[in-house]
Amino acid sequence: MEKITVVGSGYVGLVSGTCFSEIGNRVICCDVDPFKIAMLRKGEIPIYEPGLKELVKKNVDADRLFFTSEIGDAIEASDIIYIAVGTPMGDNGEADMRYVHEVARTIGKHLNSYKIIVNKSTVPVGTGEQVRQIIMENRKNRFVQFDVVSNPEFLREGSAIEDCMNMERAVIGATSDKAAKRIADLHAPFRTRIFQTNLESAEMIKYAANAFLATKISFINGIANVCERVGADVTSVAAGMGLDSRIGAKFLQAGIGYGGSCFPKDTFALSYIAEEAGFDFSLLKSVIAANDEQRLVVVDKLKQALGCLEGKKIGVLGLAFKPNTDDMRYAPSLTIIPELVRLGAYVRAYDPIAMQAARNQIAEYYEDFETLEEALEGCDACLILTEWSEIVEMDLARVKQLLTAPIIVDGRNCFSVREMKEREFVYYSVGRPAVT
Ligand code: UGA
Numbered sequence: 001m002e003k004i005t006v007v008g009s010g011y012v013g014l015v016s017g018t019c020f021s022e023i024g025n026r027v028i029c030c031d032v033d034p035f036k037i038a039m040l041r042k043g044e045i046p047i048y049e050p051g052l053k054e055l056v057k058k059n060v061d062a063d064r065l066f067f068t069s070e071i072g073d074a075i076e077a078s079d080i081i082y083i084a085v086g087t088p089m090g091d092n093g094e095a096d097m098r099y100v101h102e103v104a105r106t107i108g109k110h111l112n113s114y115k116i117i118v119n120k121s122t123v124p125v126g127t128g129e130q131v132r133q134i135i136m137e138n139r140k141n142r143f144v145q146f147d148v149v150s151n152p153e154f155l156r157e158g159s160a161i162e163d164c165m166n167m168e169r170a171v172i173g174a175t176s177d178k179a180a181k182r183i184a185d186l187h188a189p190f191r192t193r194i195f196q197t198n199l200e201s202a203e204m205i206k207y208a209a210n211a212f213l214a215t216k217i218s219f220i221n222g223i224a225n226v227c228e229r230v231g232a233d234v235t236s237v238a239a240g241m242g243l244d245s246r247i248g249a250k251f252l253q254a255g256i257g258y259g260g261s262c263f264p265k266d267t268f269a270l271s272y273i274a275e276e277a278g279f280d281f282s283l284l285k286s287v288i289a290a291n292d293e294q295r296l297v298v299v300d301k302l303k304q305a306l307g308c309l310e311g312k313k314i315g316v317l318g319l320a321f322k323p324n325t326d327d328m329r330y331a332p333s334l335t336i337i338p339e340l341v342r343l344g345a346y347v348r349a350y351d352p353i354a355m356q357a358a359r360n361q362i363a364e365y366y367e368d369f370e371t372l373e374e375a376l377e378g379c380d381a382c383l384i385l386t387e388w389s390e391i392v393e394m395d396l397a398r399v400k401q402l403l404t405a406p407i408i409v410d411g412r413n414c415f416s417v418r419e420m421k422e423r424e425f426v427y428y429s430v431g432r433p434a435v436t
Contacts, residue, residue, distance in 0.1 A: 001025055002186055005078035007071060007103045009036055011047055011160070011261070012120055012153045013084030018055050019164040021065040023189035028066045028074040040067040048326040048353050051161040071103075075110040080186070083107075083131070084120040084153075093268035094276075095124055104131040108138025111146060116179045118149040122206050122266055124273050128199035132175065147179035150199050152206035157260065158324030167192040173202025207273070210266040211284055216251040217258045218290040224254035224431025225297070234431025235413060254431040256385065256411035257294035259321030259330040264291075295332045298383060298411040299339050301428035305407045305436075306381055310344035315379035315403070317372060317394075318386025318412075320354035328357045332411070333385045340383075341365045350375035352390050373402060381407035387414050396423055 002025045006017035009031035021027040031037050036046050043060070045053045059065035068074050075081055085099040100121060107117055117135065119128055132148045139146075150173040155163045170187045172194060174180035184194045197205070224234040234254045242249025258264070267288050274281035299309075306312050321331035328334065331354075337347050347366035351358060355368050369375040372394060376382055382403060384391060392414045400406045400423070408420070410429040420427035420435050427435040 002080050002182075003078040004028070004080045004082060004186075005030060005071075005074040006082040006084050006120075007031075007075075007106075008083065008085035008099070008121070009033075009040060009046075009067065010084065010086055011049075011157065012155065013082070014040075014045075014047070014056075015049065015052065015155055015160040015164055016082065016084065016120060016153060018052065018059060018065060019161065019190075020186070021059040021062075022055060022165070024064070025186070026064055026066075027059075028068055028078060030068055030071045030074045032069060032071070034069045037067050037069045048324075049160050050158065050324055055161060071106055072110045075107055075115075076112045078115070079113070080116045080118060080182070081107055082118045082120050082151075087121050087123055087265075087269075089265045089268055092272060094272040095122070095265070095269045097123065097127065097130075100127060100131065101134060104134035105138050108135040109140065111135060111139045111141070111144050114145045116147050116149055116182060118151045118183060119203075120151060120153050122152060122210075122262070122269075123150075123203055124269065125200050125203045125207075127203060128173070128175070147174060147176045148199065149174040149179050149183050150202035151183055152202060154206075154209065157327055158322060165190065169193045169195050171195050171197070171202050171205050173197045173199040175199060207266055207270040210263055211270050211287070213251050214258055214263045214267050214291070215283070215287045217253075217255075217263075218287040218294070220252045220254050221257060221294045221430070222290060227431040228434075231433065232431075233417070233433065237431075254413065255294075256298055256332045256336070256430070257291040259332050261327060261329040264288075264330040292335075295335045296339065297430065298385075298409050298428075299336060299343070301409045301434075302340070302345075302381060302383060303343075304434075305409060305426055305428055308344070309340060312345045312380045313378060313404075314340055314345050314347050315376040315382045316340075316347055316349040316366065317351075317375065317382060317384050317391045318388055319349060319351035319358040320386050320388075323386055323388045324353075326354040326357045328354055328361055331358075331385075333358065334362055336383075336385060336411075337362055337365045348375045348377075348379060351386065352388050373398065376402040378402070378404060380404050381409060384408065384410045384412055384414055387412040396425070400425070 006013045009029045017029040087095040090096040227234040238252035319333045349366045407426040
């Protein structure tokens with residue numbers, strides 16, 4: 001059993017802190033936001049993540065998981081300190097490191113015994129070393145030792161608990177073998193593969209992995225755009241490509257581009273890191289630009305289906321950047337809906353979970369409805385932006401009755417082209433033949 005403090009009870013901190021407690025450790029999750037801590041203490045979870053609420057309750061009840069805004073006390077009471085605070089995008093695309101630095105100062109001031117400081121936040125290469133320096137400058141007793149470790153997070157929103165409990169690999173970059181071994185031992189109950197390297201490489205692995213996945217997505221979206229023009233079907237192309245184990249079948253789903261809190265931020269940050277280091281990472285810049293353009297392919301398809309958008313009612317299904325989350329950060333809907341409105345359309349929208357979060361961002365552009373059916377009623381076309389199972393499984397016969405014309409533009413390839421043809425829909429999807 002380890003005594004762990006996780007500083008930052010956002011998405012990453014809360015999920016990993018809870019999972020560390022689930023495998024038997026005593027974990028204190030901290031946050032500077034007292035409202036968040038008060039909520040968590042009452043068993044309320046500030047984010048939507050399947051299974052998290054139950055797991056938090058289970059571990060709080062077992063006296064293994066605690067919440068506090070007294071960060072200094074929590075640090076003093078623990079041997080392993082995870083830094084899991086945000087690294088938002090700065091003005092030039094760089095990662096804003098002010099929260100990480102602030103935590104490092106606090107750790108320095110409260111370094112009362114040997115501790116291992118672990119970075120879980122996605123941070124530019126060299127941050128571990130900066131954290132080490134800041135702690136050295138701020139520690140009161142220079143004889144108290146510490147180690148710094150980079151142990152990046154690879155969780156996906158919407159399946160974070162599952163990803164953490166069945167972790168594919170743990171990347172550990174450390175300033176000493178002793179610290180690396182202790183963090184590796186901490187992960188033993190997860191029965192995962194441990195990959196040990198130095199601090200800088202561990203930090204780089206996180207950016208490289210996300211940038212590579214983003215590249216896969218932009219690549220398959222490019223292939224999809226070609227497929228449409230030459231009569232191929234991107235679903236089959238991706239399946240055929242994916243059989244090559246060097247390529248792999250995952251992350252080859254064509255659509256309206258990646259969103260979320262990670263890929264957009266991390267690709268920008270890596271491009272900035274490269275620039276600063278004197279390398280023009282033009283491939284990565286193209287990945288980012290292609291992703292921006294991909295969002296608008298569904299707007300063009302709507303134009304093709306409807307002639308023009310002026311005065312047309314569009315029923316938008318799905319607002320979150322992907323299913324099983326209420327996260328609206330860099331969601332394609334944030335670009336697409338204002339564009340539809342700019343072109344004169346009127347938007348009625350529905351999302352199973354993210355409606356409130358969406359309202360906070362672009363409420364002025366659309367009207368939202370409590371049910372999918374209400375949103376579609378009287379619309380000239382349906383536009384799918386997120387592949388929630390409720391949307392994939394919707395009653396298509398009913399949808400046909402609700403719309404004024406049977407037109408669906410599907411940004412997530414939720415339905416088979418054959419079925420839509422049989423059901424006599426006008427159906428535009430991504431990278432597959434249009435049914436007109
Ligand atoms: C991503 C990574 O998958 C995690 O490994 C990583 O830990 C996380 O970022 C992070 O850095 O914290 P996440 O942003 O939760 O996780 O979501 P993903 O499931 O990876 O999806 C990202 C975006 O790519 C979504 O908008 C999704 O719709 C899109 N996507 C994904 C595609 O368009 N096609 C695909 O084939 C896969």
